[in-house]
Amino acid sequence: MLENYKSVDPTVSSMIFKAEKENIETVWDRHDAMQPQCGFGETGACCRICWKGPCRVDPLGNGPKVGICGANIDVIVARNLLRSFAVGTSAHTEHARHIAHTLLEVSQGKADAYKVKDKKKLIDVAKRLNLNVENKDTLQIAKEVATTSLEDFGRLDGEYAWANAVLTEKRKEKMKNLGLMPKNLGGTVVDCLSRTHVGSESDPANLLASGARLAIADVAMMAMGTELSDILFGTPTPVMTTSNMAVLKKDAINIALHGHNPLLCEVVCDAASLLNQKAKDAGAKEGINIVGVCCTGNELMERHGVPLATNYLTQELLMVTGAVEAMVVDTQCIMPAIVETASHYHTRIISTLDENKIGGATHVSFHPQTAMQSANKIIELAIEAYANRDDSKVEIPNGAQKAMSGFSYEAIISTLALLNADDPISVLTDNIANGNIQGIVLFGGCNNTKVVHNYNYITMAKELAKKNILVVATGCAVGALATGGLMTQEATLEYAGDTLKEVLTALGDAAGLKGPLPMVLNMGSCVDNTRVVRVCEDAANKLGVDIDKLPIAISAPELMSEKAQIIGTWGVVIGLPTHVGVIPPVTASSFVTNFLTEGAKDLFGGHFIVEPDPLEAVEKINASIQSRRIALGI
Amino acid sequence: MSNNANTLFIYTDPDRCMSCHSCEIACATAHSDFDLQSAVILKEKVYPSRNTVIKVDNFTTVVQCVSCDAPCIESCPIDVIDRHYDFGGIVKIDEEECIGCKACAKACPYDSIKMVEAILSPEEIIKAKTKKKKKKKLKALKCDLCFDDIGEDGEYNSACVAACPTQAIILTSDNALRSKAIQMSKYL
Numbered sequence: 101m102l103e104n105y106k107s108v109d110p111t112v113s114s115m116i117f118k119a120e121k122e123n124i125e126t127v128w129d130r131h132d133a134m135q136p137q138c139g140f141g142e143t144g145a146c147c148r149i150c151w152k153g154p155c156r157v158d159p160l161g162n163g164p165k166v167g168i169c170g171a172n173i174d175v176i177v178a179r180n181l182l183r184s185f186a187v188g189t190s191a192h193t194e195h196a197r198h199i200a201h202t203l204l205e206v207s208q209g210k211a212d213a214y215k216v217k218d219k220k221k222l223i224d225v226a227k228r229l230n231l232n233v234e235n236k237d238t239l240q241i242a243k244e245v246a247t248t249s250l251e252d253f254g255r256l257d258g259e260y261a262w263a264n265a266v267l268t269e270k271r272k273e274k275m276k277n278l279g280l281m282p283k284n285l286g287g288t289v290v291d292c293l294s295r296t297h298v299g300s301e302s303d304p305a306n307l308l309a310s311g312a313r314l315a316i317a318d319v320a321m322m323a324m325g326t327e328l329s330d331i332l333f334g335t336p337t338p339v340m341t342t343s344n345m346a347v348l349k350k351d352a353i354n355i356a357l358h359g360h361n362p363l364l365c366e367v368v369c370d371a372a373s374l375l376n377q378k379a380k381d382a383g384a385k386e387g388i389n390i391v392g393v394c395c396t397g398n399e400l401m402e403r404h405g406v407p408l409a410t411n412y413l414t415q416e417l418l419m420v421t422g423a424v425e426a427m428v429v430d431t432q433c434i435m436p437a438i439v440e441t442a443s444h445y446h447t448r449i450i451s452t453l454d455e456n457k458i459g460g461a462t463h464v465s466f467h468p469q470t471a472m473q474s475a476n477k478i479i480e481l482a483i484e485a486y487a488n489r490d491d492s493k494v495e496i497p498n499g500a501q502k503a504m505s506g507f508s509y510e511a512i513i514s515t516l517a518l519l520n521a522d523d524p525i526s527v528l529t530d531n532i533a534n535g536n537i538q539g540i541v542l543f544g545g546c547n548n549t550k551v552v553h554n555y556n557y558i559t560m561a562k563e564l565a566k567k568n569i570l571v572v573a574t575g576c577a578v579g580a581l582a583t584g585g586l587m588t589q590e591a592t593l594e595y596a597g598d599t600l601k602e603v604l605t606a607l608g609d610a611a612g613l614k615g616p617l618p619m620v621l622n623m624g625s626c627v628d629n630t631r632v633v634r635v636c637e638d639a640a641n642k643l644g645v646d647i648d649k650l651p652i653a654i655s656a657p658e659l660m661s662e663k664a665q666i667i668g669t670w671g672v673v674i675g676l677p678t679h680v681g682v683i684p685p686v687t688a689s690s691f692v693t694n695f696l697t698e699g700a701k702d703l704f705g706g707h708f709i710v711e712p713d714p715l716e717a718v719e720k721i722n723a724s725i726q727s728r729r730i731a732l733g734i
Numbered sequence: 735m736s737n738n739a740n741t742l743f744i745y746t747d748p749d750r751c752m753s754c755h756s757c758e759i760a761c762a763t764a765h766s767d768f769d770l771q772s773a774v775i776l777k778e779k780v781y782p783s784r785n786t787v788i789k790v791d792n793f794t795t796v797v798q799c800v801s802c803d804a805p806c807i808e809s810c811p812i813d814v815i816d817r818h819y820d821f822g823g824i825v826k827i828d829e830e831e832c833i834g835c836k837a838c839a840k841a842c843p844y845d846s847i848k849m850v851e852a853i854l855s856p857e858e859i860i861k862a863k864t865k866k867k868k869k870k871k872l873k874a875l876k877c878d879l880c881f882d883d884i885g886e887d888g889e890y891n892s893a894c895v896a897a898c899p900t901q902a903i904i905l906t907s908d909n910a911l912r913s914k915a916i917q918m919s920k921y922l
Contacts (some may be wrong), residue, residue, distance in 0.1 A: 136897050139759035139770045156755065159774045160762050162782035163755075687774045 107414065107553035109583045111345035111497035115417040118495055124420060124444055127413055127437065131549035143688035144177040150298040159688040171302060177689035178307035179296040181665075185311050186292045188666035189318040191432055193253070193285055194455070195361055195627055196325035200249040202363055202468040203328050207243035213367045213471035216242050217334045221510075225327050228265040242331070249324050255284035262320035266630060268637050270646035271674060275316055278703070280309060282317040289314065304691055312704065315670035322667070323630035329362050329399070336506040336624060338515075338611070339405035343582035345414075346500040347407035348423050352389035353379045353486045355479070356409060356418055359430035360625065362399040364452050364466055364475075365392070368428060369404065371475035375483070382483045393418060394433050395625035398578050401505045402624045408503070411554075411579025413547035416441040422493035426482035430466075431456040433546070433661060446488035448481050503582035507572070507621040509634040515617070518610035525638040527607075532639070532651060533734045536599035538568045539725035542632045543577035543620075545656030545664045548682050551712075554580035556657035556681050559714040561586050565619050567722055568597035575626030576658070582622065591619035629667055633674065648675025648705025649732060651725040657681030657714060668708065672696075675705035677724040679717050683710055741823030744785070744877060744892060745911045746796040748918060750902030751787075753794035758783035760897030764880050779853045784877045785894055790918055796894070796903065797919045798877035799846040800912050801825055806876075809841035818881070822890070822907065826878040834872030844921050847876045879905065 106128050107113055119126050140146040143159040147167050155167035157176060166172045171179070205211035216222055216238050222245060226233045231244050248261050255261075260282055264272065275281040282288040292314050295301040301310075330336075348354045355372065357365040369390055376387040391409040392400045400406035409418050412433050418424055419441050426448045427438060439460035442449045451458040452466035452474065462481065466474045507515075516524035531537045541564050547553055557580035561571045573581050581587055586595070592604050596619050604616035611617070623631045633647075640647045654671040656664055659680055671678040686692045701707040709724065711717040746757075761783035763770050773780050785798035804825045807815045814828040815838060827838065827847075839847040852871040854862060862871070883891040895903045 134899075136756070136760070136899070138754060138756050138899065139763075139897075140755065143770065143774050159770070160759065160780045160782075162762065162780070163758075683771055687771055690777065693775065 108555045114497045115420045119420045144685040145688035147176045174304035174689045174691040175302045177692045178304040184662045185666045188662035192321045199328045204246035207239045211468040221330045229261045253286045262324045266323045280313040288317040312673045315673040318666045319670040325627045336402035336508040339506040341405040342500040343408040343503040346497045348496045349389045352386035353384045353425045356427045357396045358393035360395045360432045361430045364430045365396045367471040367475040375479045398625035411576035419447045425485040448485045503587040504618045505622040509631040529642045539651035540570045542654045543573040544575045545659035546576045548658045548660040551658045556714040558584040562595045563718040565596045568600040572621040581620045586620045587618045589615040592616040651728040653677040653721045655679040672706035679709040740907045741801040743801040747902045748793040748795040750900045751794045756897045757894035760893040764893030805841040806838035809837040
């Protein structure tokens with residue numbers, strides 16, 4: 101039935117049609133051109149680590165069984181996997197480092213475009229990092245928070261402050277006992293990479309164990325990214341907005357902000373409001389219209405209600421509307437293909453980070469110290485591009501989808517507090533215990549051409565809600581579930597099971613929404629997954645257990661990136677069943693496959709569930725949740 | 735090569751072959767009951783490929799049966815190798831019936847028939863265990879252009895042709911290419 105579908109978002113489908121008509125290549129064309137994909141790569145049986153290679157072990161067992169150096173398939177697969185994890189962690193590291201460094205510069209008065217917007221969060225973070233806040237002014241606390249955070253990158257003495265802040269006491273103890281508590285971030289990444297050098301580690305179990313240590317380093321780093329962003333830009337609170345490609349405006353200068361880091365997009369928004377009149381003077385009646393793509397979009401959506409145009413897979417299609425003046429990008433998940441797509445229109449692709457230049461794009465170098473000047477230049481380039489817009493090529497889909505965003509950890513706790521001010525988390529745990537809420541599933545991850553765009557997310561979320569499982573989402577799952585109309589009160593009324601509906605209605609009514617909370621709670625960008633960890637941590641502490649006992653699971657049904665791979669891994673390592681809807685390239689090694697899907701359970705409590713079929717996946721996730729409920733005696 | 739004109743065979747252009755071995759995986763799985771991921775995950779036994787990537791001098795290509803005069807047909811003592819004139823003259827071994835005597839492999843002038851250990855069904859395994867003589871059962875395998883996958887409309891669906899990422903592998907009956915293939919594998 102789905103064979104002829106590429107996406108389930110109608111605004112995307114209409115742009116795919118337009119792209120075909122205009123003979124513009126899309127990600128699906130490139131996917132088709134790439135078929136069939138190499139079986140050695142698909143199963144992880146290829147090693148390109150040293151120049152004696154490439155070596156490939158025959159996954160079917162008839163050809164070579166070891167590489168030229170003698171590495172067997174388990175070593176090859178584990179090494180490759182660990183390398184991917186290290187890259188994913190590095191990407192999170194750079195994100196967090198930029199923000200921590202900017203916070204330091206704010207505290208030193210060197211970054212005028214930024215300030216401490218959320219003092220309450222600053223103090224909360226300082227306390228979690230065990231810093232003394234008594235008799236200190238805001239900038240002093242900011243400086244100490246930034247310094248402690250930056251020390252975590254290369255800490256030699258003492259404990260990894262953010263790992264301490266993120267993990268439950270029980271999990272900390274467990275990781276220490278396993279010898280898998282990281283000391284710092286940078287050293288852990290380097291340690292993992294050095295193990296994979298030719299002739300270094302060839303014990304697949306120890307390679308995987310170091311992946312688990314790396315996963316803890318990563319979850320801590322992601323928490324740093326999110327929490328420090330909240331300090332600088334505000335902690336999200338529920339906000340109503342719109343989503344899908346119909347959020348573009350015909351009579352506005354449309355600027356799409358794409359990538360991951362809020363440092364850039366926040367300032368571009370500020371500059372846009374200041375230069376709005378200039379845009380009107382250039383002939384755009386509605387001034388400047390900022391829309392978000394991918395996780396930059398999520399960052400803007402959760403904090404300011406900026407419309408989210410689309411998620412990862414369809415970034416180039418946004419320009420096929422012919423109505424995007426500029427696509428401004430920072431880092432991660434930016435397809436090099438956007439430059440080619442933009443060349444068919446008047447769209448300017450503007451890269452901003454000196455360490456993430458995009459071949460063929462216009463580069464406007466962006467630094468926290470001179471952020472406003474760069475942002476102004478970006479807006480001016482967009483206004484300039486507007487003069488070249490070809491109206492005959494403009495076609496903006498109709499029917500923007502309503503979506504609610506902004507459910508940070510703090511927002512969720514304050515909502516729960518409306519029903520029990522003294523003990524907010526008990527509202528959640530009581531409803532889990534009495535079965536009104538059977539469990540929680542966090543959707544995260546990316547899009548992947550191996551899956552019909554957004555289909556798995558939407559299909560699974562509806563089915564899970566029907567089973568009274570609370571669904572929360574981050575990253576590109578947000579794009580899917582927002583455009584799919586599931587971040588609305590209507591979705592709760594239509595799809596949620598009776599008891600889930602009851603709880604969401606009680607909370608929504610208490611919040612003055614005159615109806616339920618949305619069926620899917622939008623918790624932000626992919627780096628914001630740690631918001632969910634904090635909810636889990638509170639629930640675990642309330643119930644007196646560790647996270648690995650909670651009826652909570654993660655699902656990444658359309659994942660692809662190395663960041664998503666390490667996020668899924670820390671999900672497992674902190675004790676959660678984690679579903680992936682794409683078969684990871686590890687199957688050639690039954691040792692690695694068995695460890696990820698079974699062995700990890702004994703060690704960490706969490707494990708990977710690999711299931712490409714969305715309905716089967718729902719059954720498997722639900723089975724995990726139900727078995728945890730039974731074990732808890734609820 | 736008098737009577738093989740216009741018989742179909744698989745030819746690999748050495749200028750395009752990248753030696754990735756994708757064709758070998760495709761061949762092995764196409765002649766099994768599993769796709770690659772299932773075979774690997776379920777640890778199913780799969781016969782080796784009927785084609786082989788080779789390096790000769792400074793180029794790489796893939797060798798398999800070139801559909802020649804086929805002395806293998808005459809060599810078979812139980813007569814289970816046939817040429818299918820309705821289907822491009824494909825020479826196919828009935829692998830179910832093959833007794834693994836190696837006669838065809840010896841007869842093949844281009845070493846294009848592989849003798850491999852037979853994958854036994856559970857019943858056959860039990861039967862083999864009760865036998866006194868523990869002799870390994872063999873099967874003869876050769877390229878059959880994915881005979882079982884020929885479409886109802888007569889369309890050939892050779893797995894290696896579809897799997898090749900550089901389109902180096904083609905189905906052809908060009909005798910000049912047949913000679914070149916034999917030459918590349920150093921038999922001419």
